[in-house]
Amino acid sequence: MELFFQALGDQTRLRLLNLMGDQEICVCYFVEILQQGQPKISRHLAYLRRAGIVQARREGKWMHYRIVMPPNIGAAQVLRQTLDWLKDERAMQADRARLNKACCSPARFNALAGAPKPIPVGCTSDCGSTIEVN
Amino acid sequence: MELFFQALGDQTRLRLLNLMGDQEICVCYFVEILQQGQPKISRHLAYLRRAGIVQARREGKWMHYRIVMPPNIGAAQVLRQTLDWLKDERAMQADRARLNKACCSPARFNALAGAPKPIPVGCTSDCGSTIEVN
DNA sequence: TTTACTTATACGCATTGACGAATATATTGG
DNA sequence: CCAATATATTCGTCAATGCGTATAAGTAAA
Numbered sequence: 001m002e003l004f005f006q007a008l009g010d011q012t013r014l015r016l017l018n019l020m021g022d023q024e025i026c027v028c029y030f031v032e033i034l035q036q037g038q039p040k041i042s043r044h045l046a047y048l049r050r051a052g053i054v055q056a057r058r059e060g061k062w063m064h065y066r067i068v069m070p071p072n073i074g075a076a077q078v079l080r081q082t083l084d085w086l087k088d089e090r091a092m093q094a095d096r097a098r099l100n101k102a103c104c105s106p107a108r109f110n111a112l113a114g115a116p117k118p119i120p121v122g123c124t125s126d127c128g129s130t131i132e133v134n
Numbered sequence: 135m136e137l138f139f140q141a142l143g144d145q146t147r148l149r150l151l152n153l154m155g156d157q158e159i160c161v162c163y164f165v166e167i168l169q170q171g172q173p174k175i176s177r178h179l180a181y182l183r184r185a186g187i188v189q190a191r192r193e194g195k196w197m198h199y200r201i202v203m204p205p206n207i208g209a210a211q212v213l214r215q216t217l218d219w220l221k222d223e224r225a226m227q228a229d230r231a232r233l234n235k236a237c238c239s240p241a242r243f244n245a246l247a248g249a250p251k252p253i254p255v256g257c258t259s260d261c262g263s264t265i266e267v268n
Numbered sequence: 269t270t271t272a273c274t275t276a277t278a279c280g281c282a283t284t285g286a287c288g289a290a291t292a293t294a295t296t297g298g
Numbered sequence: 299c300c301a302a303t304a305t306a307t308t309c310g311t312c313a314a315t316g317c318g319t320a321t322a323a324g325t326a327a328a
Contacts, residue, residue: 001223002145009140010286027305040287042306047285061295061304074219081215085208089135144316161275174317176276181315195274195325 004075007051008082012036013044017067018086019099020054023118024066033098053079062116138209141185142216146170147178151201152220153233154188157252158200167232187213196250 007013015034019025030041045065048054057064067083069076086092103118141147149168153159164175179199182188191198201217203210220226237252 001148001219002143005139005148006143006285009136009143011136012286014135014139037288038305039289039307043286046306058294058305063305072219074215074222078212078215078219081208081212085135085206085212088208140315146316171318172275173277173319177316180276192275192324197275 001075003051004053004070004078007048007053010044010047012040013048014086015092015095016041016044016048016065017053017083018089018092019095020065020067021083021087021096023120024057024064025099025118026062026064026116028062029099029102029118030065033095033102059116064116135209137185138187138204138212141182141187144178144181146174147182148220149226149229150175150178150182150199151187151217152223152226153229154199154201155217155221155230158191158198159233159252160196160198160250162196163233163236163252164199167229167236193250198250 008017012034016030019030019033027038027041027045030036030045031038034041045054045056048065049056052070053067054065055068057066067079070079087096099118142151146168150164153164153167161172161175161179164170164179165172168175179188179190182199183190186204187201188199189202191200201213204213221230233252
C-alpha cells in the first residue's frame with residue numbers, strides 16, 4: 001500500500017500513467033511526447049513495474065507498456081479514480097493531445113518514424129512474436 | 135498532485151489517517167495507540183498538514199487533528215477511496231480496535247489519563263477555548 | 269513566575285530516490 | 299559475426315525523507 005502510493009508520488013510517473021490511460025504505448029513515444037531523456041523514462045517505467053502498476057510486452061526491438069489493475073479491490077478503485085483525476089488536469093490533457101497528434105502522423109516526429117503506434121487495450125490482434133515481460 | 139500522493143506514501147501516515155477516519159483525535163492518542171515516539175507522530179502530522187490533508191485545532195495543551203477533504207474534486211474522491219481501502223486492511227482494523235478500547239476506558243492507559251477523547255466529526259459542541267490552526 | 273505537561277522543531281545520521289552521462293543488454297538486418 | 303537501433307542498467311552526485319535524541323514553544327496551574 002505504501003509502495004503503491006509512493007509510485008504515484010512523482011510527476012513523471014503520473015504523466016506516464018496518464019498517457020497509458022487506455023492504450024499500450026511504446027517507450028519511444030513516451031520519450032518523444034514528454035521530451036525527457038530515455039534513461040529517465042525507462043527508470044520510471046521500471047519503478048511502476050516494480051510497484052505492479054504496469055506491465056511490459058516486448059515486440060521485437062520495442063517495449064510496450066500498459067496499466068494493469070491491481071488484484072486488490074481497494075487499490076484498483078484508487079487507481080481508477082486517480083486516472084480519472086488525471087484526465088481533469090490541464091497539463092495531462094496537453095500531454096494526451098500531443099500523443100494523439102503524434103499518433104496520427106508519426107512521420108512528423110523523426111524519432112517515431114518506424115515505431116509501432118499505441119494500441120488500445122483489449123485489442124487482442126496478436127501481431128506475431130510478442131513476449132510478456134514480468 | 136505529486137505532493138498529495140507522497141503524503142499517502144508512508145505507513146505511519148496511512149495509520150494516522152486510518153485512525154482519524156471520521157473522528158478528531160488528540161496527538162497523545164496517536165502516540166499511545168501506535169506506540170511510536172511523540173516527535174515521530176508530530177512530524178508525520180505536520181507533513182499531512184503541509185499536504186492539506188489534515189487540519190489541527192488547539193484545545194488548551196492538546197492538539198486535535200482531523201481529516202479535511204481537499205477542495206479538488208479528484209483529490210477528494212481519491213482520498214475517500216483510500217480511507218475505505220484502509221478499512222479493509224487487517225492491520226488498520228487492529229489499530230481502530232485499539233483506539234476504541236482506549237476510548238472506552240482511557241484510565242487503563244496511563245498516558246491518556248486526563249486527555250480529551252476523540253470527537254466524532256460534525257459534533258459542533260464548541261467546548262470553549264479552541265483555536266483553529268492552519 | 270516557576271513548574272509541569274503537551275506538542276513542535278532542530279540536529280545529526282542513514283536511507284532512498286531522482287538525475288544525467290556512460291555503458292550494458294537485446295533484437296534485427298546485413 | 300558486425301553494425302544499428304531500442305531499451306535497461308550502472309555510476310556518481312545531490313536533494314529529500316525518516317528516525318531518535320535533544321531542545322524549544324505553548325499552555326495551565328501552583
